[in-house]
Amino acid sequence: DACAAANDVNTIPKMPPFEYTPPPYTGPTAEEILKKRKEFLSPSMFYFYKKPVNIVHGKMQYLFDEHGRRYLDALGGIATVCCGHCHPDVVKAIVNQTNNLQHSTILYLNHSIADFAEALASKLPGDLKVVFFTNSGTEANELAMMMARLYTGCHDIISLRNAYHGNAAGTMGATAQSNWKFNVVQSGIHHAVNPDPYRGQFGSDGEKYAKDVQDLIQYGTCGHVAAFISEAIQGVGGIVELASGYLPAVYTSIRKVGGLCIADEVQSGFARTGSHFWGFEAHGVVPDIVTMAKGIGNGIPLGAVVTTPKIAEVLTRRSYFNTFGGNPVCTAAGLAVLRVIEREKLQDNAHFVGSYLKERLNALKDKHEIIGDVRGRGLMLGVELVTDRQLKTPVKVEILQVMEQMKEMGVLIGKGGFYGNVFRITPPLCFTREDADFLVDVMDYAIAKL
Numbered sequence: 001d002a003c004a005a006a007n008d009v010n011t012i013p014k015m016p017p018f019e020y021t022p023p024p025y026t027g028p029t030a031e032e033i034l035k036k037r038k039e040f041l042s043p044s045m046f047y048f049y050k051k052p053v054n055i056v057h058g059k060m061q062y063l064f065d066e067h068g069r070r071y072l073d074a075l076g077g078i079a080t081v082c083c084g085h086c087h088p089d090v091v092k093a094i095v096n097q098t099n100n101l102q103h104s105t106i107l108y109l110n111h112s113i114a115d116f117a118e119a120l121a122s123k124l125p126g127d128l129k130v131v132f133f134t135n136s137g138t139e140a141n142e143l144a145m146m147m148a149r150l151y152t153g154c155h156d157i158i159s160l161r162n163a164y165h166g167n168a169a170g171t172m173g174a175t176a177q178s179n180w181k182f183n184v185v186q187s188g189i190h191h192a193v194n195p196d197p198y199r200g201q202f203g204s205d206g207e208k209y210a211k212d213v214q215d216l217i218q219y220g221t222c223g224h225v226a227a228f229i230s231e232a233i234q235g236v237g238g239i240v241e242l243a244s245g246y247l248p249a250v251y252t253s254i255r256k257v258g259g260l261c262i263a264d265e266v267q268s269g270f271a272r273t274g275s276h277f278w279g280f281e282a283h284g285v286v287p288d289i290v291t292m293a294k295g296i297g298n299g300i301p302l303g304a305v306v307t308t309p310k311i312a313e314v315l316t317r318r319s320y321f322n323t324f325g326g327n328p329v330c331t332a333a334g335l336a337v338l339r340v341i342e343r344e345k346l347q348d349n350a351h352f353v354g355s356y357l358k359e360r361l362n363a364l365k366d367k368h369e370i371i372g373d374v375r376g377r378g379l380m381l382g383v384e385l386v387t388d389r390q391l392k393t394p395v396k397v398e399i400l401q402v403m404e405q406m407k408e409m410g411v412l413i414g415k416g417g418f419y420g421n422v423f424r425i426t427p428p429l430c431f432t433r434e435d436a437d438f439l440v441d442v443m444d445y446a447i448a449k450l
């Protein structure tokens, strides 16, 4: 098969060696699982591949299927696995905590939760030091939006077109792509023009996009807003970097009318962007509320909202709690993640390997007309495929064909963007230069085969 061939034949790219043998798998086959999934799981589940892969084991930046075949995980869960799959320190922390205490309620004290809150707060600037734990990014953003509304007494929230902030009632309102929206009541949410340097109407002029937010406040609200929420780099939206100068200008406008600034760091946090620990830091702003999930627990369900003591006061008006948020097993994993990022210098690695990978992807763009844009920072990179560079016409099936071929050669990659035509590269942060070379060589080969 092509994957095994990738290891043996010189004409096609060779996967970097990895001294590791996964344990033998004796579970059900892909076909058996598929049958159950069709019968018992929601039909909303989708797959990228014609024949879905049955992933049974993970080790660092690699995944293994039922036949022991190895794949380079260029999607990293979905930007969740930051330290690497089943990183031994994270596994150890989870096992130790599970053996000790699986769950307690907020009615009692437990050091795992408090230790992690303290460690997390130490990673944030300014007065951002009060933590509230949730189970997901959606919950974190729901809570952040509610806190802003309570704090300001205003209802209106501004988010960006093309944003993804979650899929519950409030956050689905803030999410701004028809692909991800159902018929929810979108009360008080306004979507500003996206400061997208590649597709946006003002190119990379951050100031012009920021003026649109001022107009939105004047024309679409009563002149005051509760909050502005945005990602530092849009992830689901196709790795869209915000035009430079945009966030500082918008933060100023929002604060002028009494609103709070919420940074959604669900994808861009935890060292992923390489240059900084948080995505917002690259824009030189300090938010009032920061939300996070995904990388926080290396794939364990965990999210958090971090804010200032003054804003956090709004939650003391009545009881507010979350049964599983801050579960000690999850927070033990979170603490281990922070230590691994620091000890293994994963932020530096994301910066250096990410810069190298971006360089190589840009060289690939010079070679293949179908690549319209390469963007992102650190190990959060996007490659947009178009049929016409001038018109920026999004490809349709071609991206799936390239993905299928890449999978056959041993690379799993994500896709997204409003038109579904952008490769999303968000691997575990232990990704190496050799992995980057392999990824680009495989993408080169797969595009050439179109």
Ligand code: PLP
Pocket: 135, 136, 137, 138, 139, 141, 164, 165, 166, 167, 231, 235, 236, 264, 265, 266, 267, 293, 294
């Ligand atoms: N915010 C961002 C930026 C995301 O990318 C996502 C999920 O992809 C969410 C929020 C929602 O997180 P979750 O799926 O954990 O609810």
